[in-house]
Amino acid sequence: MPQAAQTARAAGAPRSSGLSLLGSELKVLFGRRRTWALLLALAAIPVLIAVAVKVSSAVPPGRGPAFLDRITQNGLFVAFTAMLVSVPLFMPLAVGVVAGDTIAGEASLGTLRYLLVAPAGRVRLLLVKYAGALAFCIVAPLTVGLAGAAIGAALFPVGPVTLLSGGVVQPAEAALRIVLIAAYLAVSLAGLSAIGLFLSTLTVVPVGAMAATVVVSVVTEVADQLPQLDWLHPWLFSHYWLGFGDLLRQPVAWDSFASNALLQAGYMAVFGALAYGRFVTKDILS
């Protein structure tokens, strides 16, 4: 983005240019209509669920995605249902669009050159781009969760929430658990973002990188469902995506959070290193 380039150039000392580069990157990312459209689409999921449940008859228990049958009793379950529904496809889709665009987007616009003329350095630019993608990973689940809690509170009664273990927590703690789940999902998407970043360094066509990222996530999720690939499952970045239910137990089971964080850190290391290798050796022509 031209603005990003200018801001970066204006910031004199290399030391401060990292932070100001990140600031301008975030400003560009969240100033984009595309990003807002993605977040709005994500926020529409809980709204759609809440309205559908409101206008239809009661859902029999045990049918449909988990928590769906609880919504009529407690609006906060809209948030849980929406986060659950958006995990397999919508979240990776949104993250794929943002992460796939990181480097390839600048390259296709011809702005990558200018960014690198500024005393920023390729490594720093890569880090800043990844940090921007991570920021989106944090905002996206939070959007779904908060929009779900809001629409649920608007359409249904809100009361103490029944956890998976049969225990009951007050709405304030339930809100805390929604934020915790959003954090879990943010961590879950970090590995996919790293893959998207790497794919984005391979091409100057952002759509290609976006599509490839989404395809990778879908293929991984399919592989995770096949019992024949048992041995591979713990290594797939999507393996713990639905493990956020562990945060709704009493007492909270942190094991899956820890395993997930470790797994995602591994993906960040591998694909971050690949992106580094590719990006610093690449001929930048545009």
Added chain:
Amino acid sequence: MGSNRLDSSGRFQRNNTAGRRAWLRWLPAVAAPVAIASGALIGSLPAGASNPLPARTPAQVLELAASHQVQSFSGTVEQSAELGLPELPAAGKPSGPASPGSVGSVASVVELLTGTHTARVYVDGKDNARVQVMDQLAERDAVRHGSDVWFYSSKDNTAEHLALPARSQDPGQTKDPALSKEGQGAAGMHTPGELAQQFLSKVDPSTAVSVGPDVSVAGRAAYNLLLEPRTDATLVGKVAIAVDGASGMPLSVQVTARGADKPAFAAGFTSLSLDAPDQSVFTFSPPPGSSVKELPVPDRSGKHADAHDPSAMHADAKENVTVAGAGWETVVGTAPGSAAAAGSLLQDPLLSQAAVAVPGGRLLSTALLNILITDDGRIFAGMVPPERLQAAAAVAR
């Protein structure tokens, strides 16, 4: 960083030095997977006995296991079973409306006998216990607090309550502090201690007992007790029980079928604390909105839905149950009058598909257990080859 900037203006900068440096830039991309792979490899190696346990004879280890005094603990149990039962992709698991009493239903038990399951177990004394089977986005709970036993399934939000008689003499309830027998069946998962008990009770002259090299389970050094049936007339090839070196508590059980090299069934602690768990985990009241069902007080002679459960089968010989053979060759059969159980077994679509027609009935064959459902509705089960079941059915008739 300086060289990066040099490269940044493109291919005109490229010369021999840059070309040689280029592969250095790929070094992290190679190093990261190598580091992760080696880390995973080291983690998967059996932990070396840094603090070796004093050597004990098999008899001493058996004694240690039999006399353990652990009454309070909490931990996570992981169970994995590859019995050869049909396994569905996780996404295809039946999510339809559960039939009444689904918590301990045949389908639920079969589901627990395939794949991998994780449960948290809390036990404090004889009267307080809780098992949480942690399914994905769901949970099945069995809680015992004093004489109150609660079963809860989050999937359909149903709670079942059972009030135990004040002075219960049921051996199933006093034998092991973990849970009442009904609790095990409904929660569906057994602690390694309960499973180990089933196998240790079989130790007799027909079993070769030895102690293997020490193992590490849940971070604790343990004796590896190996039981090998001396008879060919059983499906079981080897049973390995890890006995905690410090406390004598069984920490894991692995059952290997005859001729197989990997365990067909394994259950063990992945984490364990011998401190008394927080009392709050044992209190349970049905959440608002849940449907609550009162269960009748268990009838001693009654058959349970989990009648084909191997441990339930071997644990209690009831009036209408016939037992043939002993030790590893035990065959348990039901009397002709109990066609209902056979019907409920075959009603399950998964099981009726898996059962194959054999002379005299239908056979449900797994790596460790064979179940014969005769044409006249009797059930014969045992950890024995199918011919033995057919023979037992012929004799009983």
